[in-house]
Amino acid sequence: MRNWTAVIPVKRLNAAKTRLRGAVPADRHPELALAMVRDTAAAVLAASSVAGLLVVTDDPEVRATVRELGARVVPDPGGGLNAAMRFGADEVAGLSAHRAVLAGDLPALRPEQLDEALAGATGRGFVPDAAAIGTVLLAAPAGWALDPRFGGPSAAAHAESGASMLHGDWPGLRQDVDTAADLDAVLTLGAGPRTCGLLRELGRATECAPAA
Ligand SMILES: Nc1nc2c(ncn2[C@@H]2O[C@H](COP(=O)(O)OP(=O)(O)OP(=O)(O)O)[C@@H](O)[C@H]2O)c(=O)[nH]1
Ligand SMILES: C=C(OP(=O)(O)O)C(=O)O
Numbered sequence: 001m002r003n004w005t006a007v008i009p010v011k012r013l014n015a016a017k018t019r020l021r022g023a024v025p026a027d028r029h030p031e032l033a034l035a036m037v038r039d040t041a042a043a044v045l046a047a048s049s050v051a052g053l054l055v056v057t058d059d060p061e062v063r064a065t066v067r068e069l070g071a072r073v074v075p076d077p078g079g080g081l082n083a084a085m086r087f088g089a090d091e092v093a094g095l096s097a098h099r100a101v102l103a104g105d106l107p108a109l110r111p112e113q114l115d116e117a118l119a120g121a122t123g124r125g126f127v128p129d130a131a132a133i134g135t136v137l138l139a140a141p142a143g144w145a146l147d148p149r150f151g152g153p154s155a156a157a158h159a160e161s162g163a164s165m166l167h168g169d170w171p172g173l174r175q176d177v178d179t180a181a182d183l184d185a186v187l188t189l190g191a192g193p194r195t196c197g198l199l200r201e202l203g204r205a206t207e208c209a210p211a212a
Contacts, residue, residue: 003049003050003051003096003098004049004050004051004096004098004099004100004118004139005050005051005052005053005054005092005096005098005099005100006044006047006050006052006053006054006099006100006101006102007053007054007055007056007085007088007089007091007092007099007100007101007102008037008040008041008044008053008054008055008056008071008088008101008102008103008104009055009056009057009076009081009084009085009088009101009104010037010055010056010057010059010062010104011057011059012057012058012059013030013033013034013059013061013062014030016030016033017029017032017033017036017105017177017178019178019179020032020033020177020178020179020180020182020183022180023179023180023183023204024198024199024202024204025202028198028202030061031198032195032198032199033105034061034062034065034194035107035192035194035195035197035198036104036105036106036107036177036192036194036195037055037062037065037066037104037105038065038066038069038192038194039106039107039109039191039192039193039194039195040102040103040104040105040106040107040109040192041053041055041065041066041069041071041104042069042192043106043109043110043111043114043172043192044102044109044111044114045069045070045071046111047111047112047114047115047118048111048115049114049115049118049119050111050114050118051096052071052072052092052096053066053069053070053071053072054071054072054073054074054088054091054092055071055072055073055074055088055104056073056074056075056076056077056084056085056087056088056091057073057075057076058075058076074087074088074091080151081148081150081151082148082149082150082151085101085138085146085148085150086146086148088101089101089140089146089148097141097142097143098118098139098140098141098142099139099140099146100118100121100137100138100139100140101137101138101146101148102114102136102137103129103134103135103136103137103150103176105176105177105178106136106172106173106175106176106177107177107186107191107192107194107195107196108171108172108175108185108186108189108190108191108192109172109173109192110170110172110173113168113170113171113172113173114137114170114173116168116170117137117139117166117168117170117173118139120166120167120168121139121140121141121164121166122141123141123144123163123164124138124139124140124141124144124145124146124147124162124163124164125138125139125163125164125165125166126138126139126155126158126159126163126164126165126166127165127166127168127170127173127174128155128165128174129155129174129175129176130171130174130175130176130182130185132155133152133153133154133155133156134150134152134153134154134155134176135149135150135154135155135158136173136174136176137166137173138150138158138163139166147161147163149161171189172186172189172190175189183199183204184204187199187204187205190209191205191208193208193209196208196209
């Protein structure tokens, strides 16, 4: 199995997930954003094809949380999402030939789904989100530049830039959380323990799977 280094960019929590505002009380919104990052990072680090995780963020709580899980953290260079991804990918270039960037809002991600997707990335490859508009994963194995084109209809942008679409049954990997409806979708798929636990406390989830 190849050793991938994963990169996840994360916005400052107080500016993150604006489309999700109102889904939970305003004072719990940053906590929800943090819970989703934590569940995503934990699943990534549990994938057997992932050797390490670098998180690109300026947020002190995100930094502390993901460091505790075993991730490395570098500051956000500024310039937006793709700049953060390029910076992270450059940062790990010396460590790993295989680099993959993921969104930080995939709380239903299962490590095996990420392993399968990465195994299929023989060249620069991407996985569209559940709506087939955005992108949740962009992988660049040895010898390939990452060239991230996230933001808006990025699945089409990645395809147009020559990346191959990766195919598989990976509902947890594909389900990013942008809206309140996406929260219900991840609960149906089985959200990670932090996200589900918080949503249960807030009365949005009825039950959560026992922690693995
Ligand atoms: N480091 C860093 N991460 C970013 C930046 N913009 C977005 N992200 C992260 O990229 C991933 C996907 O971003 P979005 O789904 O658009 O998240 P968002 O910007 O918090 O959500 P909205 O405010 O609803 O657009 C999430 O992990 C975000 O935290 C940025 O400028 N810097
Ligand atoms: C930035 C992206 O994410 P979202 O659709 O979640 O904003 C993207 O998919 O390119």
